Amino acid sequence: MTKISFYTLGCRLNQSETASIQNSFDTNGYQVVDFGQPSDIVVINTCTVTAGGDADTRRLVNKVHRLNPQARIALVGCQAQVQKEKLAAMPNVRWIVGNSRKMDLVSVLREYPSPSQAAVITPVIERRPFTQAVAGIDRRHTRANIKIQDGCDFFCSFCEIPYARGRARSRVFADILLEAQALAAAGHKEIVLTGINIGTFAQEGKGLLDVVAALENIEELKRVRISSIEPTTIPLKIFDFMKVGDGSEPSPTLCRHLHIPLQSGSDEILRAMKRQYTVSEFSGFICQAQQRVVQICIGTDVIVGFPGETDKHFDQTMDFIRQEPIHYVHVFSYSPRYMAKSRLQTNVPSHVITQRSQALRKLSARKRRMFHESLLGTTQEVLFEDYKNGFWLGLTDNYVRVKVESDQDLSNRIVKVRLQTIEGQIVKGED
Secondary structure, three states: OOEEEEEEOOOHHHHHHHHHHHHHHHOOOOEEOOOOOOOOEEEEEEOOOOHHHHHHHHHHHHHHHHHOOOOEEEEEEHHHHHOHHHHHOOOOEEEEEOOOOHHHHHHHHHHOOOOOOOEEEOOOOOOOOEOOOOOOOOOOOOEEEEEOEEOOOOOOOOOOHHHHHOOOEEEOHHHHHHHHHHHHHOOOOEEEEEOOOHHHOOEOOEOHHHHHHHHOOOOOOOEEEEOOOOHHHOOHHHHHHOOEOOOOOOOOOEOOEEEOOOEOOOHHHHHHHOOOOOHHHHHHHHHHHHHHEOOOEEEEEEEEOOOOOOHHHHHHHHHHHHHOOOOEEEEEEOOOOOOOOOOOOOOOOHHHHHHHHHHHHHHHHHHHHHHHHHHOOOEEEEEEEEEEOOEEEEEEOOOOEEEEOOOOOOOOOEEEEEEEEEEOOEEEEEO
């Protein structure tokens, strides 16, 4: 039996797809083993959103070649789609499979069973509704990701994902429900809706909130979480599915958590990025969310060092994060992408990017702690996922990591916990 292992780089969408690809091999006579164990084939689902993602692929391939020199490597996904020539020269790489065929990787390996040189399979990505044959059941994690959308039409000037993933397209609505039912039946109590631009989901006259409403009818499913979503695509009625601040009944499923990419707190930089909103418009939406939804957690992304970003622009970003109801920031250093539309030459020195990133991460840590402090003394429902060092670890619906001591087996259980003290980025509680 051929042994095969998997490694995922990048976003939740990649995680969802890897789970489905892995399950397809599991049901087709392969022995799936943990990454790092001896295997005949190693599949790496790549990311190319930043230069760091590209470098991670190179390091991982070299590590596999060093520790398991007989293993044949399949590189799939975004970097495989746009950098096939570079990847083909790497040691032991035998398959380079772009996004249009990676979900069909079992068939690809049958078509090219023993290539002496890298077989490159990166056909054009067609713009049409799609289905997914195998559910992304993840036996190693409590929460599961479910792909509802792919591709993007926005073409922000810093991003090459529309070239790596293709134009925006949505998954067949009934197919989403089939996978969600399978995930719930397998024991997943929370699923995360993923995609490249999930707010643009549109299929058979249905939108994102129709997906959320339909998932509420799956009895075993207790939570639905929305992954990163563009600010201009969020339907305002989304608050009706969360716990709102007017005393009405909360939804049984939709988590009080939104991750909305800001990218910059400067209107000038936003225009250069070809973003589709102003700072004021972004502020208006998140303030409305804060007012309408009790204890909502709002996270964001910021790109530091976009070409032309001055100290003034960065200070505007810091001031915005400091003043607005934003509770954590994922910080990304700008790196030029070959296919992206940005051709600005006013580059920010790397040491300045490092200094600014450190300052923003410190601010993010303070904002996260302030959010945690606001919840001390409250009782939150925690979905427990893991047991480490004498504590059960889990996540609230509003994205707070919690640990408790308990003699009971809390794995994959939702338990009411009173939050007591803050320990780093985790809140300690008592059930």
